[in-house]
Amino acid sequence: MTAADPPVHRKAKSYRWDGVEVLPYKEDARALFKSITRQVLFADPAQESELRYFEVAPGGFSTLERHEHTHNVLILRGSGHCLVGHEVREIATNDLIAVPAMTWHQFRATGQEPLGFLCMVNATRDKPQLPTPDDVAGLERDKRIADFLRGSR
Ligand code: MN
Numbered sequence: 001m002t003a004a005d006p007p008v009h010r011k012a013k014s015y016r017w018d019g020v021e022v023l024p025y026k027e028d029a030r031a032l033f034k035s036i037t038r039q040v041l042f043a044d045p046a047q048e049s050e051l052r053y054f055e056v057a058p059g060g061f062s063t064l065e066r067h068e069h070t071h072n073v074l075i076l077r078g079s080g081h082c083l084v085g086h087e088v089r090e091i092a093t094n095d096l097i098a099v100p101a102m103t104w105h106q107f108r109a110t111g112q113e114p115l116g117f118l119c120m121v122n123a124t125r126d127k128p129q130l131p132t133p134d135d136v137a138g139l140e141r142d143k144r145i146a147d148f149l150r151g152s153r
Helices: 133-140 143-149
Strands: 034-042 049-061 071-077 079-084 087-092 096-099 105-108 115-122
Touching: 049 105, 079 096, 079 143, 087 143, 105 115, 105 143, 133 143
Parallel strands: none
Antiparallel strands: 034 049, 049 115, 071 096, 071 115, 079 087, 079 105
8 A cells, every 4th residue: 555545444524525625517618517526536546447427416417419429327326317318307316327328428417406426437548429410419319319409308
């Protein structure tokens, strides 16, 4: 064990962990998102992966994006809706969501409570692509997706 090693144990309180910084969701100024924070819980170089905790305030949402890397998500608190590909799903605590490569995805906190989720991801990953107006128009041809993207499901 060196000074650089992470602690063996971090205590949790209200979805905050000792010594884990609450960060902005992302630094990319191009991307549209609302009311969401990020905490990197594990980033062990030996595992080539990261486990992050995101929390979306009621009415907030993650960026609509796609990329080559995949996401594996566990909803830890609250409920809401997600878009994965052409599917809009109701999501609730303890649900699992797998986002495949190059698949449009977005998470929305559509309930009264924050939506908190763990997201497992590659440590080295490609930069997310944002939809063009044509991509959005294509998605919005499906009424359920159009309603979701407007925030009204
Ligand atoms: Mn993503």
